[in-house]
Amino acid sequence: MLFAKDTPRENIVVRGARVVDPVEGVDAVLDVRVDDGMIAALGQNLDTNSHRVIEAEGLVVAPAFVDPHVHLRTPGREDEETIASGTAAAAAGGYCAILAMPNTDPVVDSAATLGSLIEAARAEAEIPVGFLAAITKGQSGAELTEMGELADAGAVGFSDDGVPVAAPGLMRRALQYGAVTGRRIALHCEERTLSRDGQMHEGEVSAELGFTGYPSVAESLMVERDLALAAYERQPLHLLHLSAWESVQALRRARADGVQATAEVTPHHLCLTDEAIRRLDPNLKMNPPLRSASDRTALIEALKDGTIVAIATDHAPHARHEKDVPFEAAPFGVTGLETAFAALYTHLVEPGLVPLEVVLERMSAGPARAYGLDEPRIAVGAPANLVLLDLNASYRITEETFRSRSVNSWLLGEAVKGKVCATIAAGRLAYSS
Amino acid sequence: MAEIRVMREDLRPPTSPPRRHFISIKDVTREDVERLLATARTLERSMEREVKKLPTLKGRLVINVFYESSTRTSSSFELAAKRLSADTMSIKSSGSSVDKGESLKDTAITLGAYDPDVIVIRHPQIGAPNLVARVTEAHVVNAGDGKHQHPTQALLDLYTMREELGRLEGLHVAIVGDVLHSRVARSLIQALSLMGAHVTLVGPPALLPRGVEAMGCEATTDISVIAGADVVYVLRMQRERMQEGANYVPSLREYAARWGVTPERLRPGQKVMHPGPMNRGVEIDPRVADHADALIETQVRAGLVTRMAVLYDLLTNGPIEVKTESVLEVA
Secondary structure (H helix, E strand, C coil), X not given: CCECCCCXXXXXXXXXXXXXXXXXXXXXXXXXXXXXXXXXXXXXXXXCCCCEEEECCXXXXXXXXXXXXXXXXXXXXXXXXXXXXXXXHHHHCCEEEEEECCCCCCCCCCHHHHHHHHHHHHHHCCCCEEEEECCEHHHCCCCECCHHHHHHCCCCEEECCCCCCCCHHHHHHHHHHHHHHCCEEEECCCCHHHHCCCCEECCHHHHHHCCCEECHHHHHHHHHHHHHHHHHHCCCEEECCCCCHHHHHHHHHHHHCCCCEXXXXXXXXXXXXXXXXXXXXXHHCCCCCCCCHHHHHHHHHHHHHCCCCEECCCECCCCHHHHCCCHHHCCCCCCCCCCHHHHHHHHHHCCCCCCHHHHHHHCCHHHHHHCCCCCCCCCCCCEXXXXXXXXXXXXXXXHHHCCCCCCCCCCCCCEEEEEEEEEEECCEEEEEC | CCCCCCCCHHHCCCCCCCCCCECCHHHCCHHHHHHHHHHHHHHHHHCCCCCCCCCCCCCCEEEEEXXXXXXXXXXXXXXXXXXXXXXXXXXXXXXXXXXXXXXXXXXXXXXXXXXXXXXXXXXCCCCHHHHXXXXXXXXXXXXXXXXXXXXXXXXXXXXXXXXXXXXXXXXXXXEECCCCCCHXXXXXXXXXXXXXXXXXXXXXXXXXXXXXXXXXXXXXXXXXXXXXXXXXXXXXXXXXXXXXXXXXXXXXHHHHHHHCECHHHXXXXXXXECCXXXXXXXXXXHHHHCCCCECHHHHXXXXXXXXXXXXXXXXXXXXXXXXXXXXXXXX
């Protein structure tokens, strides 16, 4: 279900790093030896066997990250991102796998379109990439796609991301039929009659700035509906980019009742609140919007207690000229692949809000499990999916460093801590700084 | 170019001296407002003379860029600049390159190439003046950006209230109507609370923004409270708010019946203001609009002198001393 360029696998020894794998329960200074792309040995003073050696003293090596929510803008907006540039950006962000959303032009709703993407990924993807297909044809919310054929053709899941499946009846059919494919259905929860024209979270800041509000209940109402349908049909589902306290509460209740629901949250919703919008920076405009401080607190708690299992960037590249306009005229979306770890380390780990292990798990094993993918792990016999992190590196985010074709990052100009030094994805060295 | 100063120096880094703008009431201090009101009063006196033109801003260029229709604001800015002897140019979105799809950024850069001293901008989108300030070297005056701010309107309203009632501190102002869509209301709430006045918002539930109390005012749907205010400030009710899919109120008729400002709902002697244009018979009863206690025409006159004061203040090495009529005479 994941596709990448076929290049030779590496023989590498990563020497002297602090190995942290929260799932395997490892936290020790060890060498890691990779033979032909597989982890062959873990231990002290391993033989290098004429392998390429990465001196990693003082660095952390962890299972590489998995981003379950990326927009690669291909086909249709290759000026904003391509499979090559998006996967290069992902590699620089420490990712060994990413999942691309199907809201492209044309929408990925047929095996033919999906096939062309898979072919392109085999030719140019720097790291493995999986493609979700649409739930409804053209994401128009009217007719189901041929989910069986799409799954057979390699779709990793189904989503109308960007657009909610408005009709409850159709949503129910999607859950019923999706079960046949064995692939996850991922839902963008938004009741559009409530979010209509909304530019930012509805609250004190929107009242003052005058922006049309996008209330939390526009999300949570749809979350409640979809969880109710999932409970009724006894089918699993994945909730995309949760932003509101009420949504988290609904999810927690449903999971306690046995509903197989997983959910993701973005770095920006974990790090920022709607107060940031006062800067009127179009790079702070996204859907769902940044919410209040209490929403942010609830998301952080849910991340820690496992109610939310995955961190997803919702990397949404936009052309420079489309964001260089007044806030209201700008499209929704921010980039995130290359900055996610630094953002989370700076805003959550350093201030002591979330332990490093939790961030590492929710960026890697959590999202992999949500989509039924192999979890990256640091164990002998596992494929080498490793990220090298320098937790002490302080630096400033600038346009020049981006490998993405777009620069609409909310972190532009910000000082951050925590740097990705190298990424080994599926046994090959995909990035080193 | 005039020497460059900040509106709120305590908020800016001391190293780089940014240009002064007038984009939001949030950016000014009480002292700034006092200075601007004092300048406006000085200027008003000079308007009593037979020859009303002052040479103060001779050789300066003020460009008015209006992306939305406007009578009062655009005419008063233009006249304000002319009364101060500045050169003026007015660009309207229709008939300009905006019609050809030119972006705001490119239009601003184009106009910036003429080295204007001031760009006055009205735009339907929040933050448009900030963008103009970023890409040009001009002082930017916000003449209304979307539902965000209309700071010169707030200033002229403060001026009117102080002239009529003699004070702002402790004044109770009821703002009635569509607060949700009103940049006038947002600027005025901030300006009044900056000056120590007390604000109550009154309107239909869906037109009072959720969370608005955090701006330092009260909000109620009960129209009867307006009788307790010193000033009743009536907002324009726009027809499009009743459209399908919006349904902020069921109908204009129902709005007028429940929230219209009628003589019966007012105390004798209560002052009534409206930023215009009015919908007579909807938000304001014609008997109220035409009564001597309505300050609507006074507001328009105040608009001229306060906008003169804003232009003057931005382009001179403020602060102007309160009593120095001579500053203007000498200039």
